[in-house]
Amino acid sequence: MSNDDSRRAMLEKVMKDHGYQESALLEILHKAQELYGYLDKELLMDISGSLNLPPSHVFGVATFYSFFKLKRSGEHVITGCMGTACYVKGADEILKAVEREYNIKRGESTPDGKLSLLVTRCIGACAMAPTIIVDDEVIAKATKEVVLQRIKQVLGGT
Amino acid sequence: MCCSSGCAPLGAFKVLKAFEEAVKEFGVERECKVAKTGCVGTCSVGPAVVIEPGDFLYQNVTPETAREIVRDHIVLGLPMKDMLYGNKAFFEKQHRLVLRNAGKIDPSRIQDYIAMGGYSGIVKCLATMTPQGVIYEIATSGLRGRGGAGFPTGQKWGLVARSHDTPKYIVANLDEGDPGVFANRTLAEADPHAILEGMLIAAYAIKAEKGYLYIRSEYPLAIQTLQRAIAQAKSISLLGDNVLDTGFKFDVELRFGAGAFVAGEETAILASVEGRRAMPRPRPPYPANSGLWGKPTLIQNVETLANIPIIIQNGGAWFSKIGTPRCTGTKCFSLTGKTNNPGLIEVPMGITLREVVFDIGGGVPDGRTFKAVLVGGPSGGCLPDTLLELPIDYDSLTRVGAIMGSGGIVVLDDESCMVDTAKFFTEFCVDESCGRCTPCRAGLTRVKEIFDGITTGNSRMEDIATLEKSGVYIRDASLCGLGQTAPNPVLTTLRYFRDEYVEHIRDKTCRAGKCFKKEEEV
């Protein structure tokens, strides 16, 4: 089974487990994003058909929630937490430093697709503010220097 | 050994491994058990390790010191005094009821929860109490919703119980979208069964058969912990078609949020569980009569639910004696910002802000001066030093323009700009607004634009009146709690820190040195 077929089969299973119910749309979108990395129009149309929902309704739900991505992310994702505690402890300055260094704005990816810079509203590690997530690693009590260093490492392929 | 989302990024798992290896090395496996637990609350000095008996709390433990602790404390019986957490004051004024098991049990073992008396509450209900009796106890306790609004819990249950339509549902709210608050996360990671037992008792009282636990996707460890807890509860008949062989049916399903703060609003969470955009809707009809799929639904914050088992175990009258008469019990708070002791605390209602900020929090670090305390997150108020004697309870906070919210207390020092703070919170609400109603969607964005002008030197003195007028309108005319409370930071900073606004507009200066910076200076 090709990679694509097996992913589609897994998605079908989840839809089936939920009885193809309209109310399972969020769960299905979560699974689809987990399997495919992001939700493109073809995928959304597929889900709309399988769950018997109007396409505009599915698109409306997918775009309402910040968690769902409709575009492919970069190879490496930097997520900055902009919760109150992190903001008070200087998270904005760290994000600005990353923006300047790689010439992208938050929410964007570098042209070569290697790096995306995202912002999330609070991951709940507030006592460890500011926190920056590089790929899946949470950098607690982050500083500009440590974060830029880590990104360099990650891009350097180490 | 705390393995919560707080200590984990600081290397908790490496330390855990070091403990396990050291215990083996010194051959004390039979005398010493190494276990993963939830959060003790002292987040800034993690990884945190507790040695029982004796309640010894070690701070900033590393894999190297782990071995030393095993060698000296466990084997030789000599606690390492200079490595212990020395701040007694942090714990002295706390009263850990909701977090009763946090740091004391392994959250991945239902046996631990049961050993601490867990699930005896639901057993008591099923064996000796009627649903009305249960509601009576909750009403007597005086418990009020911990999600923010503070609606009397017993009354809420009564409303849903009285509804004749079936089936009935329970929705446990773990959306905790307030940036800067991690109380619900900590509870779920440390003591997931407390939440499940609360749901069970509520289901018994209102005669619901299905519960949904709505949790944000940004909390992967909490999700994992809850999934395991639900599976374990099911395996010993505490959830399912025939709970403890009594014929009572109750099942819990997890539902995941997807990055929308507004989904924490009562009617928005219903829309989300129904697979739709999380847009709040006008009331009436109220969820108690028409909630999920038009059926009677009880929506309750998980902290509220965690109180239920102990109220049933010890009685409503016992609970009503804690806190203040109109505001009983305790409240969990995430204490963060410019404070010496950031972390998760639980205090009796009625404690003053001063006690929290200076006694528990240890004041402001680095020799700086206290400026303000933000209570209630982006829906809350920015309170000055003159209000430090204020007792923490729903009514006192509302009177000064703040709210209890889900429990965020952020301390600010003289390096923080109050105008920038109000702007930050307004920006947050603008981003999270669902877009349904004019005052919040269109109005709050105008407020944010005015702030952009104020912090960059493009404003006029008339803007202060515009902010005030808009804020009051948005508060009075918005459809849901998000819009109704979003102006609180603006209105309270205008009320208590007006001088800073004048300085920004008239003099183009920011006394905290935050605004008017050129790009390169950042």
Next chain:
Amino acid sequence: MTTATVALKIDGLEVTVSEGTMILKAAKDNGIIIPTLCNLEGLSPYGGCRLCLVEISGSPKLFPACITPVSSGMEVTTQSERLTEYRKMAVQMLLAERTHICSVCVANDHCELQSLANQLGVDHVMFERNWTSLEIDSTHDFLVIDRNRCILCTRCIRVCDEIEGVHTLDLKLRGKDAQVIMDLDEHWGGSCSCTSCRKCAKVCPVGAIYIEGEPVSHTKHKDIAEFITERRQRKWKQ
């Protein structure tokens, strides 16, 4: 079968209406017009524009008349200094939110937002007005959507879903970024679901959705939803 009736006071006037009637309709049926924008008879109420907020004695809160049912002994106030101020704020906020230039708009003189502004005496906007550049879609044979004029009342979405039934229209994104979309945010011209029934243009209160070449005064048909609903129930009362 007779439904129970409810007696209440609206602006001092004693009125009696069927149980379950919304304050807005109870008032209208007794000659009292409460301003609205998102409400449309025949469609489910939305409660979003907040123009219809009224005061009810005994409560400090304000209530949207379109979605609040009457109750026995209720005393409603639909006109007051405070309510007028608040309605003016709502209109100003809408005018500032997107691009509203009446003189170059197809709906000039046939626009519910414009009439409301005139009625309330809104002669200036206290906020900086936004000049938005949201997508204008004229790919359909005759239907055009100019999102810069949209006030997000969702009448178009509701009429497409509740009356025509095809649900071509919905909203994407949220808050100030919310926009009306067709299908998967695609061009109207290529829509897989639109039936070209034009009801969206008929119910749009402003000049956001209109028919190319047709005077807006001709297109707009505020009663269409109520009309169809009643006929479907086999009611032909003129």
